[in-house]
Amino acid sequence: MALEIAGRTLQSRLIMGTGGFRNLEVMAAAVEASGADLATVAMRRVDPGARGSIVEVLEEAGCEVLPNTAGCYTARDAVTTAQLAREALETDWVKLEVIGDDRTLLPDPAELLEAAEALVSDGFVVLPYTNDDPVLARRLEDAGCAAVMPLGSPIGSGMGINNLYNLRLIVDAAEVPVILDAGIGTASDATLAMELGCDGVLLASSVSRAEDPVAMARAMRLAVEAGLQARRAGRIPRRLHARASSPEEGVAELADPA
Amino acid sequence: MALEIAGRTLQSRLIMGTGGFRNLEVMAAAVEASGADLATVAMRRVDPGARGSIVEVLEEAGCEVLPNTAGCYTARDAVTTAQLAREALETDWVKLEVIGDDRTLLPDPAELLEAAEALVSDGFVVLPYTNDDPVLARRLEDAGCAAVMPLGSPIGSGMGINNLYNLRLIVDAAEVPVILDAGIGTASDATLAMELGCDGVLLASSVSRAEDPVAMARAMRLAVEAGLQARRAGRIPRRLHARASSPEEGVAELADPA
Amino acid sequence: MALEIAGRTLQSRLIMGTGGFRNLEVMAAAVEASGADLATVAMRRVDPGARGSIVEVLEEAGCEVLPNTAGCYTARDAVTTAQLAREALETDWVKLEVIGDDRTLLPDPAELLEAAEALVSDGFVVLPYTNDDPVLARRLEDAGCAAVMPLGSPIGSGMGINNLYNLRLIVDAAEVPVILDAGIGTASDATLAMELGCDGVLLASSVSRAEDPVAMARAMRLAVEAGLQARRAGRIPRRLHARASSPEEGVAELADPA
Amino acid sequence: MALEIAGRTLQSRLIMGTGGFRNLEVMAAAVEASGADLATVAMRRVDPGARGSIVEVLEEAGCEVLPNTAGCYTARDAVTTAQLAREALETDWVKLEVIGDDRTLLPDPAELLEAAEALVSDGFVVLPYTNDDPVLARRLEDAGCAAVMPLGSPIGSGMGINNLYNLRLIVDAAEVPVILDAGIGTASDATLAMELGCDGVLLASSVSRAEDPVAMARAMRLAVEAGLQARRAGRIPRRLHARASSPEEGVAELADPA
Amino acid sequence: MTEVVINGWPRRLPADATLDLVVREAGAPEGGRGVAVAVDGEVVPRAEWPSRTLAEGQRVEVLTAVQGG
């Protein structure tokens, strides 16, 4: 039941974002409760006053880091940021984000594609955060991305999956893993994503900003597992009319014979 | 995290219906995988050729029986059927069904209420299968029912929860446990029901008629647990706009200074 | 394209409620713009200071009155109120409301059915405001109601139609006209109701409390007509994949031959 | 209430596609019934056996032609097709389509943007058919397009508007007219599009492939008008609870005093 | 004098006061057009108003149509 991306095996289908936690302690506890093997980090200017190394904390929680390019608005910035992350963190994996709008944080499709092509050429394992456009997802796959990571709804919005139809089209066509990334609000969103055929779920705010992040991390772990198992178990079809679950034969005649 | 109904403690939030399984062996395995403490049975004419006792099989799977009144279209028939079940199974618990229409298997509100009143007077612990009408749910509670069990959608339809709004009204107003009964199609439906505030989920067809009933039973167990934990963890609010999960400060300036 | 109820022909498919208008002048203008033949009124204690007669104002706007039993919580009160309305207004038509809960204003199913039976016996043409339960709708029709008037969502909520599935079941089974009553928020809700097969729409708040009630009345008139015509025109089926609307033959080859 | 695009005034908010009609006679009757001022045509190889000129038929129905670039999969083909249409039809308006996938007919974002930039430079009034990505819509507007035409769902699918949220984002941000293009299945979809703030609706299959295309054209005309008027009238807010539309004061006390 | 309740308000009436007087006093238009009356929850047809008097403690409701529904 493990997830394989670019030849690397992840035991968990859940990838954690680390943004939004109150502090590193809560983050560590939640990441551990989530069971995730991989957790994203952002690249920011060194803060001389910062306490603790997120990389070390994550490693103690049994989790490897996946740097992202959050905050980049152009292909060029995203490529440089990925290269800096590779230098700093000794990983050639990158969650590629190229944002097109600071209000919705939706990706810029043309810049994203350009950055993906450049990073693939430069030897990166590219996991692009993309919108839910099936054509763009296909182009990213064609460009050599190791997975595609469509959103359900905007980052941090908690709206869940706004367009089930597009997500299904992406899943049906993809030959690389599909990771739902962004928009998850609660456990049932994650279950639904897996049932629709996603290979994994990446989430941050729904756990980090929940009232009880550790409990929500546990819920998400169960939710992803429930969705994966349900998909494999083969759900019943939807029917417009009822279908009795008690036998229609052998019913007693109890009414007065009169 | 246990569920208490009429003073009885159930470790599991999942109640299994037993209709629709290929045979008692599959049923037993699925019930065991589900972790349920309670499983419904129907009352039907003795079949001289029947092999095995469902009650014994369920008991071996660690599950007690909850007789239903499936197949009854009048209050009178339902009351008699409940009394017969009490006589046969030595339990005064009953899942009360009074059906109003054989195509949708939706309950008949007036007959259901009348039967509930009669059975409560007769000392039963009454768990009525009801539609999603908040007024009827309130009347059933006022009549002394130990729980209310609104449908999500018709029995066996697998449509999930058709009217989230009504279910929320029922949950908000109820002072007895609310068990979602009927309509569950897949794991995310069960997770959602628990997130909306239901105290438990009763399902049959979604497991018994799944391609792999035992795997789906496991999925449902996880799904109910995920939903319960997520509700308690306090989900993030839905937002119309994005909220960055990576810090907006400390972003590098990488573009050419030109 | 007229609507016939109990032998009476209504040119318009739109029935107006008159509650919530700022004053009788706005009401008259909106009712006129709506094209409605029929408008509901409530029965209340005579207010010595009241200016103008609503009945006369409506008649000048070309509209006859349909008294309701709003405010009644029991079958008995509703029956008496209907009888008082018949005495005061010289009509044996009544919009029957028996409310079960003052927060949701949802109907009480058992009291509603009892009142409907009593009023039919007493010679009334009964148009019951009901919830969206297909079984209750069938019982009301069996009791002799001249139409059934299921809600889309609670009175004044503007949520539209919460349970399309139930509404479709009601429409499919009914042999009397089905009027969607309550919950309409905007024009598309009314169009959708007609497309689903409703024979008419009754609405008040969506017009009377709109910023511009007269404009919204006009919108509703168009919306109901649009929905009726669309249903009769026979819509295309929903398809999961695209179907080209430009010919796939005769496409030029314009790319460089190289 | 007219719609202005690039300085040209259209009396109708409805733009008709002409694909899918059985023949030119039905097309002419439906276009006339729709009230549209503008109708799309595709550019295809001359068919020596073709009867009648679509341009003349449309002009007799009071409608001007809007050539599209349907069938093009690259920016280059789309630009050439637009130039050919300008040459053939003496119009510099073009509905720009650059398709990315022949199963969904969804646009290719990068090619579309490149074609739009080229055609704007070449003096065209460009109306791009785009997906529902707010960032791409903004880029198209920045490139000088005279309107943006997001889809509701794939061409010919009749699914309506799959992602209300994205459509609202596009409408809120756009400073050029927004025309919903593709996916309309029935009248209420068109009403909803206008209520959400679209400035117009472009549709073909929902009319041309309806059982009665002329009746559906009439329905669409009413539907678009209804939606526009409803938006301007200022709808009531959605409320979670009911709000009485009959007065709560002055209710009679009718129950037995006992 | 008889003490009754009219539209929720206690009133003292002459013992021989008939319902048509009561209706007028309740504020109904001349002739009681568009008005109906219940006494203790029972409808009293218009034809009986001129002859119908009230007993001590009876509750009278005088209703008319208003905006609603």
Place this chain on the structure above:
Amino acid sequence: MTEVVINGWPRRLPADATLDLVVREAGAPEGGRGVAVAVDGEVVPRAEWPSRTLAEGQRVEVLTAVQGG
């Protein structure tokens, strides 16, 4: 002999046949474990089976738990 209907099927029984015999003949397990009986729509408690005989035309239902719900 008495003619009755057991689980929907007409049957002729000796006039002194008691319900516990009927239950056994209906195919219930030895001792009628997990079984309940209604005669003409009224439940007959297990304790009464050994002494209860049937009248002409009575309808007997012998029920047990099966998969359902």
Place this chain on the structure above:
Amino acid sequence: MTEVVINGWPRRLPADATLDLVVREAGAPEGGRGVAVAVDGEVVPRAEWPSRTLAEGQRVEVLTAVQGG
């Protein structure tokens, strides 16, 4: 003779055949109203048709408006 491709079909034309002839032969209405022409993917304005001849192997597209979109 020159061998060219017109609307996807191979054709042999006299070496001095001009585009206005080609357009007519492709089935376009008299005068080529409502028609446009591309040669090897480049638009040829109507004004050039009478003087423009074709080279061996060129691909000509003669297009017009049809129902669509």
Place this chain on the structure above:
Amino acid sequence: MTEVVINGWPRRLPADATLDLVVREAGAPEGGRGVAVAVDGEVVPRAEWPSRTLAEGQRVEVLTAVQGG
């Protein structure tokens, strides 16, 4: 002295100051573990830090991993 911009702040450095010094001064942990550096938007590999000096006006970014995404 050379004037440069480090993480957005103007700084004056000795002309022969190398990048490993800059990194330390920016607040990075000893040895610059987990840190990467860009000069005018170009990544400078760690191996070059000890020998790389800066020119007037260059912009240096010293980055590390933080919570995010």
